[in-house]
Amino acid sequence: MQGGVGPLPVATAPARLARGWYSFSEYVSERFGPGTKVYKVTLDAGLTCPNIDGTVGRGGCTYCSNRSFSPPVREPGRSLAEQVRDGIRFYRERYGAEKFIAYFQAHTNTHAPAARLRGVYDEALSAGDFLGLDIGTRPDSVPDDVLDLIEEYARRYEVWVEYGLQSAHDRTLAATNRGHGFAEFEDAVRRSRNRGFRICAHLIHGLPGETQGMMLESARAVAGMGLDGIKIHHAYVARGTALAADWRAGRYRPIEMSEYLEVLVATLEVLPEDVVIHRLVGEFPGAEVLAPDWGIGKGAFLARVERELARRGTRQGARAAALASIAS
Ligand code: SF4
Incomplete structure (x- = not known):
């Protein structure tokens, strides 16, 4: 797992x-001022996924269970306005939250004609005092007119687009029935650049058949793409899935x-230090998640990462510069 380049001392790391x-x-x-806290209000737009409805495939990814996405508010048939109202109330009452991002997480939130998507995004944004929009989607589901639409919102809001990649290995993507390859991800990222919104990729470590070396190759592949953010998950087994x-x-x-x-440590080391880490771990066991059970909770795991x-005297980006100079 380890390369031949020594880590930088933590003392040289920026405060961030x-x-x-x-x-x-x-x-x-x-971005918004010291101490500002922004909460993502998870919303279900009622859209489906091209890997479920037959556009690309049926059955979905082998690990997919949208029910395991930990929303506090989602129930079928509830309007976006109701979801916004309840989500904002939840975060206000529990955390004293004041600033919010409308987060379309479930399924593929660009999988509709641009006119319908405009209606969906507008309905949510007008129902609450949002400073931003976060759109979860697939790399094969962003035609240029949809990217044009998202670019419009980015002129008025903080906008993130999250592309599920999970692995840079086509063999793994095929084995997990993703329905797209790494080339589609590269294409989506290329067409998303310089549009004013931020690009985030999802990686999953621990998918079937992957070695740690393969996982780190995926991390290296996205590290050099000029992304703004990344979500890193461990693969977990959700109830009712093919993986289960x-x-x-x-x-x-x-x-x-x-x-x-x-x-995970090796992944952080190769990612540039200005890539925002939206997540460092997947879901832990609960009603919808069966495994793995590591015997600790999320907070304790994050403390362990820190x-x-x-202990190793390393940090995010410690190997990124070295890799870049080797490549150049
Ligand atoms: S792309 Fe996302 S929503 Fe669609 S099947 Fe895969 S994990 Fe599920």
Whole structure:
């Protein structure tokens, strides 16, 4: 796992990397003022996914369970205005939140004609006092007219577009029935650049058949693409998925915490230090998530990441510059 380049001492890291990685909350503080907290209100626009409705494929990705996406408010049949109202109330009452981003997380939130998408985004944004929009989608579902539309919103709002990639290996993407390859991701990123919105990629470490080396190759592949943000998950087994059937049959072994920690540290090291880390870990066991059970909660895991980075004297970006100079 380790390359031949020694890490930089943590003492040389900018303040934004105090924990060892450039977190979304640090980014928000820089962008909107020190101490500002911005909460993402998870919304379900009622759209489906081209990998479920037959446009690209049927059955979806083998690990996909939109129910495991930890929303506090989503129920079928509720209007966007109701979801916005309840979501904002939830975060205000629980966390004293004041600033919000409308987050379209479930399914593929660009999978509709641009005119319908405009209606969806407008309905949500007009129902609450939002400073931004966050759109989760697939790289094969962003025609240019939809990107033009999102670019319009980026003139008035903080806008992020999140592309699910998960792995840079076509073999893994095929094995997990993603319905697209790495080339579609490269194309989507290329067409999304210089449009005023921020580009975030999702990676999943621990997918079936992947070695730690393959996971790190995926990290290296996206590290050099000039992305603004990344979400890193461990692969988890959600109830009712094809992956759950494989896990029950002994055909899939979820990633161990020590393995994930190892590859996560290596991933952070190769990512440029200005890439915002939106997430560092996937979902933990609960009603919808069956495995892996690492015996600790999310907060304790994140504390462990921080300790591990400090113990090794490394941080996000510690190997990024070295890799760039080797490549040039
Ligand atoms: S692209 Fe997303 S919503 Fe569609 S099947 Fe895969 S994980 Fe599920």
